[in-house]
Amino acid sequence: MSESENNKLAVLIDADNAQAAICQKLLAEISKFGIASVKRAYGDWTTPNLKGWKQHLHKHAIQPVQQFSYTQGKNSTDSSLIIDAMDLLHEGRLDGFCLVSSDSDFTRLANRIRESGLYVYGFGEKKTPEPFVAACDKFVHTEVLRKTDSHKIKDESKNPKLKEIVIDAVNAVARDDGWSSLSAVGSYITKNTPSFDSRNYGYDKLGKLVRTLSYLEFQERSFNEQASNVHIYVRERSA
Numbered sequence: 040m041s042e043s044e045n046n047k048l049a050v051l052i053d054a055d056n057a058q059a060a061i062c063q064k065l066l067a068e069i070s071k072f073g074i075a076s077v078k079r080a081y082g083d084w085t086t087p088n089l090k091g092w093k094q095h096l097h098k099h100a101i102q103p104v105q106q107f108s109y110t111q112g113k114n115s116t117d118s119s120l121i122i123d124a125m126d127l128l129h130e131g132r133l134d135g136f137c138l139v140s141s142d143s144d145f146t147r148l149a150n151r152i153r154e155s156g157l158y159v160y161g162f163g164e165k166k167t168p169e170p171f172v173a174a175c176d177k178f179v180h181t182e183v184l185r186k187t188d189s190h191k192i193k194d195e196s197k198n199p200k201l202k203e204i205v206i207d208a209v210n211a212v213a214r215d216d217g218w219s220s221l222s223a224v225g226s227y228i229t230k231n232t233p234s235f236d237s238r239n240y241g242y243d244k245l246g247k248l249v250r251t252l253s254y255l256e257f258q259e260r261s262f263n264e265q266a267s268n269v270h271i272y273v274r275e276r277s278a
Contacts, residue, residue, distance in 0.1 A: 049077035060091070
């Protein structure tokens with residue numbers, strides 16, 4: 040199955056574990072991956088801690104799913120979300136799932152959905168455990184959805200992990216001449232590091248980020264006279 044903006048997605052929100060303030064930007068982000076055919080938010084709506092979500096439910100046509108907390112300390116919301124996800128999976132009408140939570144309890148669910156050949160997009164805070172992040176095809180840290188003024192990287196030496204991710208990708212998809220298309224680099228990074236997002240480094244596009252990295256050199260190549268068809272190629276800068 041190919042990734043498409045027309046893919047039908049189920050958006051399942053763990054309201055006990057996600058912030059209502061990001062709802063609008065969250066749905067805008069999800070629209071990049073497909074159409075939100077199913078939108079449900081799970082939690083105990085009789086409790087005051089979910090009050091902030093209620094205005095967003097009506098505004099964005101999100102179906103609230105009531106789940107009482109029968110036992111203190113036990114998260115019954117997770118079980119309800121997982122059961123619904125499996126029901127939707129077996130109906131066979133969807134192309135992917137968006138799981139909105141910072142809870143590692145959804146790791147096995149994400150793996151199971153991907154085993155069935157569907158996409159899994161995860162959305163959670165940076166505290167989200169790595170197993171859940173790795174189980175998704177793409178994981179978006181919700182902190183980037185709350186930023187109003189991006190903080191751009193100033194000292195590359197403080198980002199050794201970024202250099203490792205980028206250089207590995209550039210070398211992995213390099214052609215015989217040593218150059219790699221930026222689109223291939225981006226695809227490789229997404230497949231191997233689901234949580235990578237150029238916005239975490241203050242840039243809304245990968246192309247803008249690579250231009251700031253001193254260990255890379257880049258070229259713009261045009262295959263016809265239309266400027267819209269300019270392609271970016273990068274390679275590791277010689278020492």
